[in-house]
Amino acid sequence: MYSKEFTYEGIAKESGLSIATISRVFNKSPHVKQETRERVIKAMKAIGMDPLDYDLQPVDSDRIILFNLASLKNPFYSLIISSSISVAARHGYTLFLYEYDINRNNVESFIQLLKRTHVAGAIISNAMEDVCIEKIAASFPVVTCCEAFTGTDVPFVSVDNKKAAENAVSYLISLGRRRIAFINGPKEFEYARSRTEGYHNAMEKAGIAIDQNLIASMGPDMDYDMAKAAAMHMLSLPDSPDAFFCISDVLATAAIKASIEMGKRVPEDVAVVGFDDIQLASIMNPSITTVRQPRAQIGSLATEMLIKLIEGKDKPSSMYLGAEFIVRESARF
Helix, strand or coil, X not given: CCCHHHHXXXXXXXXXXXXXXXXXXXXXXXXXXXXXXXXXXXXXXXXXXXXXXXXXXXXXXXXEEEXXXXXXCCCCHHHHHHHHHHHHHHCCCEEEEEECCCCCCCHHHHHHHHHHCCEEEXXXXXXXXXXXXXXXXXHCCEEEECCXXXXXXXXXXXXXXXXXXXXXXXXXXXXXXXXXXXXXXXXXXXXXXXXXXXXXXXXXXXXCCCCHHHEEECCCCCCHHHHHHHHHHHHCCCCCCCEEEECCHHHHHHXXXXXXXXXXXXXXXXXXXXXXXXXXXXHCCCCCEEEECCHHHHHHHHHHHHHHHHCCCCCCCXXXXXXXXXXXXXXXX
């Protein structure tokens, strides 16, 4: 009897198909083309396996797409989700939201959940190790949204976070700011690591030393109170910041409020730049200078890409979308 690993590898070699595709056939995915299923059966026979010993017939699907994210509390995801729902519905799919932190200890349970609910595919907007996303992709069509797993072949839609962050911090430097505080997100997320690189690049290019006392990280909820407390602590330092770069507009709002409560003027004494351009950024007083992510486009494209995978069309290519810098009252000349 062949081992599972040897069987998959042997069929892959004989058929010319990927191990992930073969895994979907063995997992009875209804979204594998019949031609592909027949190639797997032919390859099995060629290496001495009897396909009748295996149940390879597909199960029915309820045309459900699962959208996994780390937190429903972060308003950044609202427009992404609404555009995803619209695209899914236009193609005859129903999109469900699922807040779940996926890791090595529970990824198998997550996969079993997808199987039990006959999910057609998944959009992942969450942080996890490459090995976890690869396990999911071996069993189900999956794309990632906002998070870019560049060490895998899982398709993603994101923005160039490093470049966008570097541009934002460089703008603050062009205003004459030198004590630039950085309020980041959770470091397990790729976007947070990339924006950290952008912050470092801009500071180093300008010859500005990075002060670790002016760096803080928040959780995926983008908790306003925690961010405000961190900003007030920084502003109470003897050499306090004259600017904040925040990786979300919620965190930028916290920095603005903290600055005002500490007797600072925004932007005269403290300039603040956010990220995302959620509705809050334009209605805040002062309005927030920010990096605009094309959130509706991110959600739409991620869903279109997933449906192509589900329906057995050509595998879509990953893509980085452009981010626009929006100058408002919180940081301007």
